[in-house]
Amino acid sequence: MAEELSRQLEDILSTYCRESLSDDASALPNGQSHTSELNGLSGERGHDKPDKVNGGDNSNEKEQKKSHEKKKVKGLGELEIRTAYCLLLWNIKTQRLLLAPPVITVFCVGKEITLLMQTLNTLSTPEEKLAGLCKKYAELLEEHRNTQKQMRVLQKKQSQLVQEKDNLRNEHSKAILARSKLESLCRELQRHNRTLKEEGMQRTRLEEEKRKEVTSHFQMTLNDIQAQMEQHNERNASLRQENTELGEKLKKLYEQYKLREEHIDKVVKHKDLQQQLVDAKLHQAQELLKESEERHDREKDFLLKEAVESQRMCELMKQQEVHLKQQLSLYTEKFEEFQTTLSKSNEVFTTFKQEMEKMTKKIKKLEKETAMYRSRWESSNKALLEMADEKAVRDRDFEALQGKVQRLEKLRRALKVERNELNKKVQTLSGPQGVSTGPPGSDPGTDSPSPPPTDSLLEPGSDQTALWISGLYVMEGLTCVLQQQSENLHSHTHTHTHTHTHTHTHTHRQQLQLKSGQSEESGDQ
Structure with missing residues (x-):
């Protein structure tokens, strides 16, 4: 408007x-x-x-x-x-x-x-009219200026209002656009909600169908499981009976094993006592050996002093030679008896081997039965480990024994050298009389010295013959020990295939044999 x-x-x-x-x-x-x-x-x-x-x-x-x-x-x-x-x-x-x-x-x-x-x-005159018009004109000019000032201020306000109006129009247009966008979004949401409702209905239908299928399948599986449970119950009852029978068998085997362990403990205690006795004897023999060494030193001094009486001793030594030959014959007979005992021990070893073969057959049968019980296998494995440790200990003992044998060999050689030197000294002291008055069986051209007489063993000056005889005993003991060690090693290779009880008994038997051999050696000495 x-x-x-x-x-x-x-x-x-x-x-x-x-x-x-x-x-x-x-x-x-x-x-x-x-x-x-x-x-x-x-x-x-x-x-x-x-x-x-x-x-x-x-x-x-x-x-x-x-x-x-x-x-x-x-x-x-x-x-x-x-x-x-x-x-x-x-x-x-x-x-x-x-x-x-x-x-x-x-x-x-x-x-x-x-x-x-x-x-x-x-107004009458034109001058007055002009003056009135001038006043009117001045008033109008002032009003005009005031109106221009007001108009400028109002123009500024108008520009501000126009800007505000433009801003409001822009905001209104933005609001209209936002409203249109919101309306479109609402329509899309309504469509989306409709589609979601339709999809939800379809899903519920599908889930109901699936649930029905799952329930039917679950019922079928339950029926199958019940049938399997009945079968398993019957099988479990039979297995329980078998387990009870096997438990009774295991109890019997456990009782037998306990009895065997008690028997083995008794044997071990007996062997320990024997070991203590052998140690005491060995200690006593060592003391005797020390005393003999001291006595040897004293007698050596005594022989140097008694060099004048060597002629008389030579005759006595000839008599002792005959006696020593008789003793040698006795020792040869003993050696033959020892060989017979060795042959008998070999026969015993063969019988023991046959028994071991029988036992291996029995063990095979038992292995078939014990295949179900792996726990026994673990215990046997532990026993094998212990046996390996024992083998290592025995190997160390064997090495120590070998060292001892080597030392004894050296000692024997040293004694032999001393014996030869003493015989040479005796021959030099006896002179041509010893050569002319030699025995009929001896050859004067040979270098081998004659052994001392047997009567001098009881006298204080008969140390040479005692040493010579002790050397022979030591050699015999060493041969016995070496044979026993070879047998022990041979038997030790077979023991790995047998049970823990047989290995213990066999090893204790070997220890007893060794101890008996050592006791015999100490007794002979």
Whole structure:
């Protein structure tokens, strides 16, 4: 509405101004505008003064004055119209006033002009009229300036309001876009909800069908499981009976094993006692050997002192030679008896081997039975490990015995060398008598010395013969020990295939044999 009113007002003013301008153009000869005349009011005063000075009363001058007055009135009317127009535009744009129709505003302006013309007509002189018009013009100028200032302020406010309006329009457009987007999203959500509902219904149907299938399958499996449980119960009952029978068998075997262990413990205790006895005998033999060494040293000194009596001793030694030969024959008979005992021991070994083969057959049968019981295998494995440890210990003992044998060999050689030296000394002392009076069976050209007589064994000076005889006993003991060690090693290789009890008994038997051999050696010494 405000825009339409402003357009109508502009049209009316433009038509009114055109009419006034056409009238002025017809009145003015030079075609000057009303604005130039309005702006040059002060110049007209200068024109009026020379007229007064001249004092001319010509009619042309009067007509010119009248035309000037008309022009002034018209110029004032145009200015007032323009100011009113500006005021109206400002009221329309800022305050949005409800204006009266443009015809009424033009009528008011014309009414003011008529009032101004009436006031001017009341004045008598044109100078007074000019002064009144100047005052009116000054007032209008001030009002015009004030209105321009107000118009600038209002234009700023208008620009701000326009910006706010644009912002509000943009926000409104954004809100509309957002609303349209939200509506589209709501529609999509509704569609999505519908699709989800349909999918949920389909899924529930499928799940119900699957549940029915699963329940039927579960029922079938339950029936199968029940049938299998019945079968397993029957099988478990039979297995329980078998387990009870096997438990009874195991108890019997355990009792037998306990009895065997008790027997083995008794045997071990007996062997320990024998070992203690053998150790005591060995200690005693060592003490005797030390005493014999000391005695040997003393007798050596005594022999050096008794070198003068060597001739008499030579005759006695000849007699002792005969006695020693008799002893040698006895020792050969003992050696043959020892060989017979060895052959008997070999026969015993063969019988023991046959028994071992029988036992291996029995063990094979037992292995078939004990295949179900792996626990026994673990115990036997532990026993084998212990046997391996025992074998390592025995190997160490065997190495120690070998060292002892080597030492005894060295001792035997040293004793033999000493015996040869003593025989040489005896021969040198006896001289040609010993050579001529030698036994019929001896060869004077041989280097082998004759053994000492047997009677000197009981005398304090018979240390050479005692050493010689002890060397023979040591050699016999060493041969026995070596044979026993070879047999022990041979039997030890077979023991790995037998049970733990047989290995213990066999090893204890070997230890007893060794101890008996050592005791025999110590007794002979």
